[in-house]
Amino acid sequence: MGDTVRVAFVGKGGSGKTTLSSLFARYAAQRGPLVAVDADINQHLGLALGATATPEPLGTMVAEIKDYLRGDNPLIRDAASMVKTTPPGRGSRLVRLDDPFFPSTQVEGLSLMVTGPFAEDDLGVACYHSKIGAVELYLNHLVDGPGEYVVVDMTAGADSFASGLFTRFDLTFLVAEPTRQGVSVYRQYQEYAADFDVPVAVVGNKIQSPDDVRFLRDHVGEDLLTWFEHSRAVRGMEQGMPFTLADLEPANRRALATLADRLDAQPKDWEKFGRQAAEFHLRNALAWANRATGEDLAAQIDPGFVYGPAVAAP
Numbered sequence: 327m328g329d330t331v332r333v334a335f336v337g338k339g340g341s342g343k344t345t346l347s348s349l350f351a352r353y354a355a356q357r358g359p360l361v362a363v364d365a366d367i368n369q370h371l372g373l374a375l376g377a378t379a380t381p382e383p384l385g386t387m388v389a390e391i392k393d394y395l396r397g398d399n400p401l402i403r404d405a406a407s408m409v410k411t412t413p414p415g416r417g418s419r420l421v422r423l424d425d426p427f428f429p430s431t432q433v434e435g436l437s438l439m440v441t442g443p444f445a446e447d448d449l450g451v452a453c454y455h456s457k458i459g460a461v462e463l464y465l466n467h468l469v470d471g472p473g474e475y476v477v478v479d480m481t482a483g484a485d486s487f488a489s490g491l492f493t494r495f496d497l498t499f500l501v502a503e504p505t506r507q508g509v510s511v512y513r514q515y516q517e518y519a520a521d522f523d524v525p526v527a528v529v530g531n532k533i534q535s536p537d538d539v540r541f542l543r544d545h546v547g548e549d550l551l552t553w554f555e556h557s558r559a560v561r562g563m564e565q566g567m568p569f570t571l572a573d574l575e576p577a578n579r580r581a582l583a584t585l586a587d588r589l590d591a592q593p594k595d596w597e598k599f600g601r602q603a604a605e606f607h608l609r610n611a612l613a614w615a616n617r618a619t620g621e622d623l624a625a626q627i628d629p630g631f632v633y634g635p636a637v638a639a640p
């Protein structure tokens with residue numbers, strides 16, 4: 327059993343984020359408790375998991391989430407002065423993976439949460455009520471335990487970079503098709519990731535030949551962790567056939583195991599997590615949030631607060 331892991335699947339639209347998130351979530355849920363979060367611009371994770379019900383979207387309850395997580399932290403005056411990057415401090419409510427306040431649906435042995443649909447326009451830096459801000463707030467206040475997984479199906483785009491969401495993961499899987507377009511997101515991500523010490527592994531998808539693998543390797547080198555072939559089973563599922571992981575092709579099943587093993591080997595770094603939370607909150611405050619709230623939000627940072635399992639209530 328590894329440390330707890332939060333992983334994001336990012337990549338271009340159509341690359342297979344939702345497909346691979348759903349396959350991986352099914353797989354890793356066999357190893358430990360797992361929350362899957364649909365934070366992709368097109369909300370298809372539930373469908374890919376075969377869920378018949380949709381939980382209440384986190385994006386419609388941002389104000390309540392803020393109020394809940396704020397707890398009685400004296401540095402956060404009210405929910406209105408809490409922004410998506412506001413980090414927890416002493417008095418904040420830290421949550422466990424299965425905190426019932428966050429609506430979820432049970433499917434495939436895991437808990438599914440969703441942001442609710444959002445548009446390209448919602449992805450800007452200054453979006454005060456950003457729906458995926460709800461995910462950042464949740465992750466910032468989450469004290470996940472050993473052997474637990476959080477899997478987020480996420481758009482690679484402006485909001486995640488501007489807000490700091492992309493630093494809230496222990497590891498990011500960048501899904502790339504073996505095309506020039508496919509690897510272009512990798513370059514963009516790599517630039518951000520390198521600046522902020524965010525570990526990224528590339529997962530090839532829709533691979534059809536050794537040439538495809540070579541193409542990815544030429545462009546992303548050592549960062550290529552593994553790859554998925556075009557899957558008839560996934561296609562069949564999309565055509566309405568029943569699907570379980572046992573239907574997946576052996577090579578694709580091995581790729582899932584490689585992802586899970588890589589995650590289980592990833593060490594947790596709470597110190598970095600806390601440092602980056604404060605850093606992004608400061609950036610965010612200066613970029614727009616001080617103006618939006620009329621407050622000096624830097625004062626919300628509690629220098630005496632230490633992230634990690636020690637702060638969570640039993």
Ligand SMILES: Nc1ncnc2c1ncn2[C@@H]1O[C@H](COP(=O)(O)OP(=O)(O)O)[C@@H](O)[C@H]1O
Pocket residue numbers: 337338339340341342343344345346366370531532554555556557558560561564
């Ligand atoms: N390995 C695969 N084998 C077969 N079809 C795939 C595979 N990966 C993705 N697809 C298909 O490609 C389309 C786009 O995938 P999706 O996961 O929705 O992409 P994204 O979430 O990145 O926009 C879907 O129809 C999906 O079923």
Ligand SMILES: [Mg+2]
Pocket residue numbers: 340343344345366367368370
């Ligand atoms: Mg998707």
